[in-house]
Structure formats: C-alpha cells, structure tokens
Ligand code: SF4
C-alpha cells in the first residue's frame with residue numbers, strides 16, 4: 001500500500017472504462033462504480049495512497 005499523502009484521485013470520466021480495478025484495490029472503500037464510471041463515494045476515508053492511480057490501466061486517474 002502506498003504512503004498516505006495530501007493528494008486525492010481525480011477521475012477523467014471520458015477515459016474511464018469502468019473496469020473496476022481501482023475500486024477493488026482501494027482498501028478504504030473510497031471508490032465505487034456509478035453508471036459504470038469510477039466515482040468517489042467516501043472521500044473522507046481517502047488517505048491519498050495512490051494505489052488506485054497505480055492500478056488504472058488507461059491513466060484515467062490523476063493524483064492532485
Ligand atoms: S488514494 Fe488510496 S485511499 Fe484514496 S481512493 Fe485511491 S486507493 Fe483509495
């Protein structure tokens with residue numbers, strides 16, 4: 001698991017394929033698929049670890 005940081009994932013909805021890999025990798029259950037697009041559903045639990053970003057195969061996430 002990545003180190004905590006102040007950064008947070010931002011999803012490019014035009015690039016997201018809805019594969020769900022980021023949802024599965026997030027141990028904090030911050031993410032879920034909403035209408036087949038990754039969405040942040042529990043923002044306050046995010047540690048900024050970047051694991052979701054690392055997992056995305058199509059670079060539909062940025063940490064900022
Ligand atoms: S940065 Fe870490 S805690 Fe935050 S949504 Fe991604 S995997 Fe989950």
Ligand code: SF4
Pocket residue numbers: 011015016017018019020021022023037038055056057058059060061
């Ligand atoms: S890993 Fe990337 S493409 Fe897959 S659901 Fe998450 S943001 Fe979308």
